Amino acid sequence: MKIVIMGCGRVGAQIASLLEQDGHEITILDIDAYSFRRLPPDFSGTALLGNGMDEEVLKRAGIEQADVFVAMTQGDNRNVMAAQIAKHIFNVPRVISRIYDPLRQEMYDTLGLEAFSPTTIFAQLVKDKIEG
Amino acid sequence: MYIIIVGGGRVGYYLARALLNEGHEIAILEKNARFCDILNEEMGSVCVQGDGCEAAMLAEVGTGRADMLAAVTGDDEDNLVACQVAKHKFNVPRTIARIRNPQNETIFKKLGIDVTVSATNIILEAIEKEVPTHPLTHLLTRSDKGLEIVEVRIPAGSKTIGRSIKEVSRPEGTKMVLIIPKDRKPVIPNPNTIIREGDQIIALTTPELEEELRSSLTGI
Numbered sequence: 001m002k003i004v005i006m007g008c009g010r011v012g013a014q015i016a017s018l019l020e021q022d023g024h025e026i027t028i029l030d031i032d033a034y035s036f037r038r039l040p041p042d043f044s045g046t047a048l049l050g051n052g053m054d055e056e057v058l059k060r061a062g063i064e065q066a067d068v069f070v071a072m073t074q075g076d077n078r079n080v081m082a083a084q085i086a087k088h089i090f091n092v093p094r095v096i097s098r099i100y101d102p103l104r105q106e107m108y109d110t111l112g113l114e115a116f117s118p119t120t121i122f123a124q125l126v127k128d129k130i131e132g
Numbered sequence: 133m134y135i136i137i138v139g140g141g142r143v144g145y146y147l148a149r150a151l152l153n154e155g156h157e158i159a160i161l162e163k164n165a166r167f168c169d170i171l172n173e174e175m176g177s178v179c180v181q182g183d184g185c186e187a188a189m190l191a192e193v194g195t196g197r198a199d200m201l202a203a204v205t206g207d208d209e210d211n212l213v214a215c216q217v218a219k220h221k222f223n224v225p226r227t228i229a230r231i232r233n234p235q236n237e238t239i240f241k242k243l244g245i246d247v248t249v250s251a252t253n254i255i256l257e258a259i260e261k262e263v264p265t266h267p268l269t270h271l272l273t274r275s276d277k278g279l280e281i282v283e284v285r286i287p288a289g290s291k292t293i294g295r296s297i298k299e300v301s302r303p304e305g306t307k308m309v310l311i312i313p314k315d316r317k318p319v320i321p322n323p324n325t326i327i328r329e330g331d332q333i334i335a336l337t338t339p340e341l342e343e344e345l346r347s348s349l350t351g352i
Contacts, residue, residue, distance in 0.1 A: 053208070053209060054233070054235070055235055055239070056235075075209070076185075076213075077185060077207070077209040077210050077212070077213040078209050080209070080212070080213055080216075081208070081209040081212050081213070084212075084239075084243055085239055088239075088242055088243065089239060089242065101186065103186065103187045103188065104185070104186070104187070104213070104217070107187065107216075107217060107220060107221055110220075111216075111220060
């Protein structure tokens with residue numbers, strides 16, 4: 001599959017690396033070139049400098065041929081906006097985004113975005129660990 | 133009307149003042165405590181500190197009964213989310229977003245924002261209008277109706293100079309409203325009106341037809 005990832009933080013870079021090992025074609029975007037240091041040395045996908053909320057940048061990243069778009073920046077609103085552009089403007093078949101704020105995640109979920117909140121998931125995980 | 137303003141920076145500040153003067157009830161949501169204090173000192177308690185993209189904050193200021201929400205922060209994505217939360221969680225009838233990147237205009241429309249205001253476009257057009265050789269200026273755009281009012285100037289060398297309106301073919305669906313000659317009074321054009329050099333022609337058109345209109349009026 002062709003996968004475009006927005007945000008080359010720890011999570012974004014990790015996803016890129018894992019998916020590449022499985023043979024997918026990866027393009028990863030970030031607004032800061034320094035972030036690309038997180039990619040493994042043997043990463044053979046494309047690292048592209050640019051803002052994933054910009055249509056032109058997304059086109060350059062090959063969004064029109066992408067099967068999956070993943071929004072993994074630190075900003076909930078940035079993820080939400082980029083994900084909606086991917087879904088509604090470029091009709092990417094599968095769009096996944098991270099939304100830290102559980103209330104916002106819930107709302108965009110009902111609006112049809114495949115969004116998950118690490119806050120909720122991690123809190124639940126820790127709770128389960130404690131209660132055994 | 134009850135109007136919520138998201139963002140208490142310069143735009144939010146002047147917008148709040150103007151709306152209060154017109155007798156509207158307003159609430160401003162601003163993240164920065166210092167900006168909040170300034171607003172509250174000057175206008176009474178109008179500002180609540182908090183993130184206008186969070187449903188809980190919007191609930192606190194009574195967004196459920198708001199007639200309108202204007203998101204005027206400096207970040208397009210924040211304005212988009214504030215408007216979408218207002219629309220989908222609180223059913224606010226009219227949402228307005230300030231945008232910085234003119235490209236976002238179509239995206240926001242598609243994502244359900246009622247009105248977008250692009251400062252960049254407004255500044256651009258105001259400056260374009262001052263460039264004497266600029267052949268087409270946008271005076272007013274009603275994107276919800278797909279209409280615009282433009283000004284076409286007839287520069288020296290236009291092939292239509294000296295010809296009457298009826299001799300000049302224009303794209304269907306456009307209408308000439310007013311002609312402002314260089315040194316005479318404005319006239320409402322009729323089929324026999326002669327086009328002269330330096331005329332400013334005000335016309336009603338659509339974004340798709342504006343270029344065709346310009347080239348048929350100037351013959352260039």
